[in-house]
Amino acid sequence: MDKIPSQNPQCEGVNQNRIIFDSRAPTTGRVCFPIKMNGSAYEMQAGSAHGVTEGSEFSLYNDSLTINDSPSLCVFVVASAAAIGPFTTTLKIKGTSSAITLSATSCVLQTKAGAPEDLLLLSPLDEKLLRLYETLATMMKESHPGKRQIRPVLEKEKARLGLSIVDNRIAFDIFDSRLAEYGLTRIPQTVANDPKEIIPVLHGAAHFYWHLNREVKDALVDTCIEIECKTLIPTRDRDSSGHLIYKPTGDNHLQGGVIDVVASDRTMYGYKITNESDRDLYLNAFYFDNTDFSIQPYYQSPTSGKFKTYPTLTKDGGYLPLGYGSGGVGPFTYQLEDNTDIDVGYLVFFITSENVNLSTIPQKTPFKPLGRKSVQVTTPADPVYGTILVPIVQRRYPVQGQ
Structure with missing residues (x-):
């Protein structure tokens, strides 16, 4: 829909996320951000409020509808924390690529998370976890678009989450002092000692803790x-x-x-x-x-x-x-x-x-x-059944005075 002068249509309430007048559903979990030139700088229309961090990488596309069907035009990187504002970020082209001309519909998609988003994990040096460590080492060498890295650490003070082996299953230890006050130090659920079950939980935890701890005082x-x-x-x-x-x-x-x-x-x-x-x-x-x-x-x-x-x-x-x-x-x-x-x-x-x-x-x-x-809670609505009766009076001649 083209922009309408002096009007800003939007949908509020329970149906605000429904797709209207469009058969293309949005891509789950992936958001393209507009990018434009601000002088000679590439300015992405997203900043710290969106979770942008130093070291994050973004791939450039002509528009948001082609991200699944065409290769990216180049890769941008967030070179420093100073480049990040609350709602915009100045990006730099990664590597030696030449300057890129942007269009009115140009957008970028995050393809790599910055280091501050990594999940620092404390786990025992136990041979029972050898397959997990091998999997994590392989993952750190590979590119997983949008995924945060899982980095093992040896000091509990640095870790956000811990692993323990309980009855040959994997338990997840919480290192949040605010929860320890209420006796909550471990996730109640466990998973099998299998990287295929452990890794999805760690990725979920990385996403969880990153957004939970993006606290900003104003x-x-x-x-x-x-x-x-x-x-x-x-x-x-x-x-x-x-x-x-x-x-x-x-x-x-x-x-x-x-x-x-x-x-x-x-x-x-x-x-x-x-x-x-x-x-x-x-x-x-x-x-x-x-x-x-x-x-x-x-x-x-x-x-x-x-x-x-x-x-x-x-x-x-x-x-x-x-x-x-x-x-x-x-x-x-x-x-x-x-x-x-x-x-x-x-x-x-x-x-x-x-x-x-x-x-x-x-x-x-x-x-x-x-x-x-x-x-x-979705409260049940009363059944609706009703009729409207409207009399139609038919006259040969109009009523005087009407």
Whole structure:
């Protein structure tokens, strides 16, 4: 669709990610970023907010529709951390390739992750893991587009994740001091001592920890964004689709920077994010499950291609409800696995002054799922059956005065 002057069409709510007027589905987990010339520099329209790091490499294509059907025109590299801004990055051509002329539709696709994205792994020097070490050594020499490297380390202080051998199966040890406070030091699931089962978990963990730990402090976000989590109760009303309307009640469960709730599939929760600043802002929110490395989207700011999107959080008190109201997101419940008395997940809000496509962040668990701990509830709608009767009065002559 061509750009329409003074109009910025976009889709909000539960259907915002459906494909409209297009038979081509987006490529899962891969996002092309526009690239243009800024003077004599190649400027990619993605930066630290998108997870760009020093050493990352990007392949150039004429447009986003040809990435699967044609070879790349050249490879760009992020040469230094100074080249990375919040929303743009200055790229350099890798190697000795000559200058490239960009078109209006030119875009780049990440083909190599930077070193800061690597997963540092602590594992025992045990001959039972020899096949795993051989596989990791081979992988480090090969190119795996978009995949983060797995690098074994010897010091626990440097590691993000650990491996242990338990009853000849592989267990995954968590080195997060915030979770150790609650006694959570190991993933409850194990896998067979087989690289084909271990490697997918390690790749999932690398993706999980990289996005989880991209924490950035900003004075405006810290002081002007208010987050509330409240219990939801159903009203007697229903919306135009026949779904129950919920309303928040009681105190804010967010106290001292922590949300503490009692897990139950019958208790529903909702969130309200308020922007008290004088800047229009955009919001993306994801739930990181520490027990299975899954990342569940709670809210993704809608994208509209070449059109400008309306801010998620408008300035001076604008707010977005999640789980109720106009946010287009159903209520949330939290549930525990059998034989588990406590669980801790992280809800991460990404707040930006520009709309950022973070659709590559969500991921399913690399384990065999045991069940969802954070569940977005879809409330059943009333059956719809009705008729409309419109009388048609037929006259030979019009009524006087009409």
